[in-house]
Amino acid sequence: MAEPETITDPADPRLADYTGLTDVELRRRREPAEGLFIAEGEKVIRRAVAAGFRMRSMLLTPKWLDVMADVITDTPAPVHVVEPGLAEAVTGYHVHRGALASMERKPLPTAPELLATARRVAILEGLVDHTNLGAIFRSAAALGMDAVLLSPDCADPLYRRAVKVSMGAVFAVPYARLDLWPAALGTVREAGFELLALTPSGADDLPAAAPHLIPKAAVMLGAEGDGLTDKALAAADRRVRIPMAHGIDSLNVGAAAAVTFYAVNAGV
Amino acid sequence: MAEPETITDPADPRLADYTGLTDVELRRRREPAEGLFIAEGEKVIRRAVAAGFRMRSMLLTPKWLDVMADVITDTPAPVHVVEPGLAEAVTGYHVHRGALASMERKPLPTAPELLATARRVAILEGLVDHTNLGAIFRSAAALGMDAVLLSPDCADPLYRRAVKVSMGAVFAVPYARLDLWPAALGTVREAGFELLALTPSGADDLPAAAPHLIPKAAVMLGAEGDGLTDKALAAADRRVRIPMAHGIDSLNVGAAAAVTFYAVNAGV
Incomplete structure (x- = not known):
């Protein structure tokens, strides 16, 4: 000391x-x-x-x-x-x-390193809001995601506010940056993952997609408001939506992430 | 005009x-x-x-x-x-x-009025934070809850910040105040509802409790940090927990609410 x-x-x-x-x-x-x-x-x-x-x-x-x-x-x-x-x-x-x-800081792992052992991966695109990013990391860690992959324009999970909102969960779940976007999504697929894009315009309902039965699942989430970009959606294997009631058009991204992480893990 | x-x-x-x-x-x-x-x-x-x-x-x-x-x-x-x-x-x-x-403002419905037709009810205790309250209403509406019941010390869903964070969802899902707390929970049970208290110390895992199979389900959530009070927990029929990974001890209340609302509705 x-x-x-x-x-x-x-x-x-x-x-x-x-x-x-x-x-x-x-x-x-x-x-x-x-x-x-x-x-x-x-x-x-x-x-x-x-x-x-x-x-x-x-x-x-x-x-x-x-x-x-x-x-x-x-x-x-x-x-x-x-x-x-x-x-x-x-x-x-x-x-x-x-x-x-x-x-x-410690050197970040690479995406291939994480994908080698993971079964449940969250891929975040354009998450620039530190509060949302921290909240999503907390849910990702708590709900059993093995790793988080970030598009190049995502904010820094180690920024003070993100760390704080995550309650330190940014230390608990490993993450990596994807440098080539959306080309790096191909790497994820080659590692044996099915890419599920979460979007209100998705063709399949999340429960119907039975994500918990997918051996290796990568769930893609975009930023509050804009959601995933067209090029990210095009790179996905499936587009799924969380069923909505009462005429509400979307969840906030933190809630959508929590629901998705739950559904793809212990959800059923 | x-x-x-x-x-x-x-x-x-x-x-x-x-x-x-x-x-x-x-x-x-x-x-x-x-x-x-x-x-x-x-x-x-x-x-x-x-x-x-x-x-x-x-x-x-x-x-x-x-x-x-x-x-x-x-x-x-x-x-x-x-x-x-x-x-x-x-x-x-x-x-x-x-x-x-x-x-x-419009006159609020009473809890018995809402319980007469609802199948999925959220009961919130001690939610004093307008941001959390608004976020929970947005998720409750989007994910198909039929009604929200509020303990006497919950904040006002029509306070400006709550309305804004809810994106107007406080107008979409009906809610009522419970005046006697926790005695009013007996009224909910008498209306045919099973009361599920969400708590990290719950005996049953949420998926194992198969909440989607309960004909009339009331899910109880407490405030960020403190969670449900002992007296509220004692008034519940079952205490259930959302399974946690990576050594994380809790979700934020908005994420816990979203997961629970999903699980009790379309979740499977």
Whole structure:
């Protein structure tokens, strides 16, 4: 362990990992480039550590020192103690969870590596909303998906908000980026997967498609509002819809994902 | 139709329905007391009108006059035209959807009225978060629930944020308040319903409980985090859990609701 050190200067270079956290554009560029991500709140930090991510440093307000004592003991990373006002000055927001950790990214697996052992895969296209992405990861992990594959334009699952909304589930289910889109979907098919595209205009009802009986199933979901693109739909083996009642035209993407993950796994 | 009239004074009494929309506490008291609710955005306003709610008035920024022309023609309600800056001054936020309507509430049905014809009912306890409540209503309507029953401490489904997140689904699926909690659950059972409580500590897995085979099913869901109270759990016929993988301990309540509504309806 490192002895916690109090910092009082917002320009202290030891706080560099935590500057401007509310500037999404900046952080989106910086974090992957610098190989870090931010875990926020006690639970998420513990889960990141438990998932084997190396801690670069921790930033705590004083009252969190006791709560995090065991984590501090177990890590060689420096622990920066700052007053709430300084935390806000550095990060740009009121850090009401009082505990942030800068964690080191691990190299992502490749899609073929994940496909070699998976039976249930979620493929997400154009999910740029961190809240939706985090929620979908939480459901994917909880409901037994083996892996998540992301189109090139999906947001970063390790962005702070996505991590937080996922409750750390982004650490629990492995994921990979698909670089060529939608060509990489062919790779998924060659790995023995049937590609089911979820779309309100699908020809088959989800229950009728009996997805739980498919030996290797890849379920494709698009972003809230727009859904899957035409080229993604064209690359699928089947287009399925979740039956709708009361004249409602769609579910939100988080709900559609949860239903689909359930149906393709323990669903029946 | 009424001829749209431009208003330039934020204190104009014709704007009274729209004042202080960001003051949740104030609006939570005012709106039921005054028998109104606020529909925000073109789609939600159209759905409120289509669902038979009477319009008290509409507040539009100038560029929305054309978009809403047919709605204006079809209603006798006054239409107030205000510049975006005035809209913000009155409501307290930047109304980027540019169209608000004040709608008149209708008397709610009673639970026995709804139970007389329903086969699939959702019972929500302690859902105080408007976003979660709206999301659950959207899923309940889309996935074929016949009615929603609310514990006394649930938030108001017609609060602006809940209406918006539900995409107007709060107009599509009927709901009622249960006044005596949890005693009113006995009424649900007497109406022939089996009460399934969703809880991570449930004895039976949801798929194994085969909820789609239950003639009349009432599924009970508690708030994010805390879940159902002990007294609510004690009043249920069965406690069921959604199977979890990857060491995840729970789904968010919106995802749990979607899975449950799917499972109890078309799920298989």
